[in-house]
Amino acid sequence: MKLLEVFTSPEFIRSMIAFALILTGLVCLVQLIRTPFFLKRRFDRAVRRCGLRNAREEYPVLVRTKRDRERKHGIILKVKNVGVSIPDTDKRIDRLQASLNGIVYRMEYGRKTSYTLMFFLPQKYVRPTLLFPSDEAVGSISIKQLINMLVIGATGTGKTVAIKILMAKIAKFQPNAKIWLLDFKRFDFRGFSSFPGYYGYTDCIQGLNDFYDAFKRQQEAGVEGEPNYLIIDEWGSFIMSLDKKEAELLKSKLAELLMLGRAYRFFPIVGIQRPDSSYFSAARDNFQCCLALGNLSPEGRRMVFPDSVAGRLVECRTREGHLYIDGKGLEKMRVADVPDMEALDSAIREAMNR
Incomplete structure (x- = not known):
């Protein structure tokens, strides 16, 4: 009791x-503590902004967060996916990452498929991917997968070294490839002037026409051939040096190469100092990749990168920039220091002499 x-x-x-x-x-x-309110609110805004929802207009919900013990500063987001699959999420990953201000480096289902685990790294901890000549990687793809590329960089940003590294990768990992080089300034690449496929200053007109004619012959044959890469340095200066009629003709040929060359393995890699729509006409939208070194103006960002990723660009140091690959997304890049430029040039000479 x-x-x-x-x-x-x-x-x-x-x-x-x-x-x-x-x-x-x-x-x-x-x-x-496990799911901070501000992060939950940011996630909710992000999925709504990028239109990530199911057929009943329901949006995924952030349930919990925890530290990824396998990656420094990584966070695992446990998300109630409301039936939105990982492939559906992947289609909108660029906009989602832009809204979250970071990268989602892995996704997988939890113990139950009603939950998705997103492995997330805040933008401030993202380290640049190195571009160097000893492997075949160009960001998240191989040099063998590279189709059309735009390389942007003012003086001192590392553009010339980046282009030479790409050429060396082609030489090493594409043993049957042929390199054509248009060197309008006839300065940074003048060491290759005695080799077949080199065109300097006013000869660049002939070089583009020769490459285009080779493409048309391959097109007429109806089969793909060995890979041919057209390296153009200072495209903007080259185009601006021509009269309007000739400039428009060459821009249209470049546009055709960008649109149709892939099927026959004719790939332009174009270097310019600053982005300007007058250099390309309609061709600019047909670049698979864009490497922008240095810090672009707001107008330059909007011109080069899709709206979904333009807001994620961060401040860059010397030789740093951003690489955007269609279908892969945006990543920060750094052009590696090359201690032995002569070895790099030697590899390029071998490829140009094929």
Whole structure:
């Protein structure tokens, strides 16, 4: 009887209520720590902004976060996916990453397929991917997968070294490839002037026409041949040096190469100092890749990168920039220092002499 009186006493009831409130508070505190309110709100805004929803107009919900022990600064987001699959999410990943201000470097289902795990790295911890000559990687793709590429960079940003690294990768990992080089300034690439496929200054007109004619012959044959790469340095300066009629003709030929050359393995890689729509006409939208070194103006960003990723560009140091690959997304890049430029040039000479 005394025990019953203890359990029913006002003091005991008040103690139990206080204990329950404290326990509830602790649970809420733990949940708040594991899933900060600001992150949950940002995630909700991000999925709504990028249109990631199911057929019932329901949006995925961030349930919990925890640290990724396998990657420094990585965060694992546990998301109630409301039936939105990983492939559906992947289609909108660029806009989602832009809204979250970071990268999603892996996605997988949790123990139940109703939950998706997103492995997320905040933008401030993203380290640039190195572009160097000893492997075949160009960001997230291989040099063998490279189709058309635009390389942008003012003086001192590393554009020339980046183009030479790409040429060396072609030489090393595409043993049957032929390199054509248009060197309008006739300065940074003048060491290759004695080799077949080199065109300097005013000869660049002939070089583009020769490459285009080779493409048309391959097109008439109706089969793809060995890979041919057209490296153009200072395309903007070259085009601006021509009269309007000739400039428009060469721009149209470049546009055709960008649109149709892939089927026959004719791939332009074009270097310019700054982006300007007058250099390309309609051709600019047909570049598979764009490497922009240095810090572009707001207008330059909008001109070069899709709206979904333009907002994710961050400040770049010397030889740093951003690489956008159609279908792969945006990543920060750094052009590696090359201690032995002569070895790099030697590899390029071998390819140009094929």
